[in-house]
Amino acid sequence: MNSVPGISCPPNSPQVDLVDDHDEVYQLWKARGVYQAILVHFDQHPDFQWISDKQPLSCLDASTLQEVGQKLISPQGWTVTPRLHHRIHIGNYLSRVFQEKMVRKWYWVVPDPQWKSPHLKFEIWQNLLDLYKIKMGPMDYPRVEGGVFRTSFWGVETIVASLEEMPVIEEPVLLNIDVDYFAARSISKLPKPSLMLRSLPWIWPEEFYRKLQEKGIRASLTAVSHSVRGGFTPILMKFFGVTLCELSQGRPLPEAYHHLKQIWLQLSQGQSGQTQKALEHFHSEGIFEATRLFLKANLLWEEKRLDEARLVYEQAALIDPEFRTSDSCFALHYEEAGRYTEAYQEYSRMxxxxxxxxxxxxxxxxxxxxxxxxxxxxxxxxxxxxxxxxxxxxxxxxxxxxxxxxxxxxxxxxxxxxxxxxxxDPQTHLGIAECQLHEGNYEEARKELREALRMGWHKPRTYALLAAVYLRQGNISKALECFAEEIRIHWLIFTRQCKQTLGHFFSI
Amino acid sequence: MKKADIFKRRDDISWKIIEDRAVLVDDAEGKVFQFDTVATEIWICLDGHFAVSDVIDHLTHTFEVSLQQAEKDALSFINRLSSLDLVIQADC
CATH class of the missing domain: 1.25.40.10 (Tetratricopeptide repeat domain)
Incomplete structure (x- = not known):
């Protein structure tokens, strides 16, 4: 089975499609005449937002000024770019699926660790509210009911929950599984790339399927999205895609899956020696072999066998070119080791x-x-x-x-x-604030800085700029407060760095 | 800005006259503009052939206003168009 986008798996029942981007599912479902189904979508990311189809140029289709006015005040959001190239949005396909009545009810199932963390759960809630505010399309005000979030898009009932809260669904559903659902934390939030090897999935695919069965969830159509190219799924988890397809079709799991799982578990427990041996003792093909080689390359790197490591990584990338991603290429290792020139050379080669x-x-x-x-x-x-x-x-x-x-x-x-x-991106708000400060637009600058703080960007620069704004506005006491906060954060950073460098010799 | 200057509409601005008023879409910036009748007349004139003085002259005849009024309206509006990057100065 190949992981080529849009190519379906062998026609066993139920039908399973393996794709990289969610968008690809829309055409596949449309071709199969999906209508008024229930969609159960497993995904880690709250990227509900979609790129609206409504473009400013459509104003020129109007024949009266009244029509132009109506278009301008219509509640639907605008887009000036047809598609953001480097981001995948669930909404890109969902908005169409909803408008064309392919789906009548939608469950967005988030990973348990995300749902159990008050902070992360709040982020999901915040995202729903933001969507409501920017009015990308017809949407009901979100509400909390029975421990789940509820809203509706284009009249399609929407429920956000974890698998635990899912009710029994009598009819077969459309199952859409994003592989990043299995990652305990987003790849972009890993402090060091080498930690990818030690970050286990919060749930393994076979366990996930067992839970689905326990919940009585059956699929009429299943789609599995890797989301590797979008940079959401750690490349090390890509082999879960094929694994999930096998499970969906009731087939036994490949031997290579069990080997890789075993090795990954050993790695997480710090048993690198055993892992090296285990990696040598099995060979497979396709994505499983590429994953094996990728693991081997990373372990060789840890042993400082750099040339060998690079060579093995290249073998993995030859089998599956998707291993050459921004989150898995060797330039990251060079950066982590402070070898910036080599990182640069690696980026140039890529x-x-x-x-x-x-x-x-x-x-x-x-x-x-x-x-x-x-x-x-x-x-x-x-x-x-x-x-x-x-x-x-x-x-x-x-x-x-x-x-x-x-x-x-x-x-x-x-x-x-x-x-x-x-x-x-809070740093964009900071940059704009600095420009506005320079132009003398103090209120604008303050608005941007408040937004950065709302996003959790409590950095020295944020407070330094805020202090400068207050100072120019003549609000000395507020300016002093912000300067004090800036110094306090600087001090926290300094003491943390000292502790990291000097360890137990350092105490304040 | 000198009265001899010649301005030209940016090529990538899409526009259309709807009920005697120009509706412009700056697709690159994602902005939509709607002009009144005087502004529309000025906008039409800015095709890279007429100098600012020609535009002023045209306004005095079309709208039967004083030269001072036409000059004031034309200069401030062309300045505004220029600051919004909707027009560029044409090579003489």
Missing amino acids: GQLLQHEAWPKMGEALYLSRRKEWRKAAAKYLEVIAQYPDHASAHRHLGEIHLGCSHHRKALEHLLKAMRSDST
């Missing part, structure tokens, strides 16, 4: 191999920025922007380079573009 991808160029640009080679770094970011005009991160970094050079207007231009593509 850039030549993957010319359509932005992340290798971003890696190069970050290296150049670190060396304060601003002109060259800016040129790299511009290369990314030429390829992906709405690349939020490239715009933000370019904006910050301009900010550092006191080109405030240019900086603001790029930061606003970054904001339009991704409003969830």
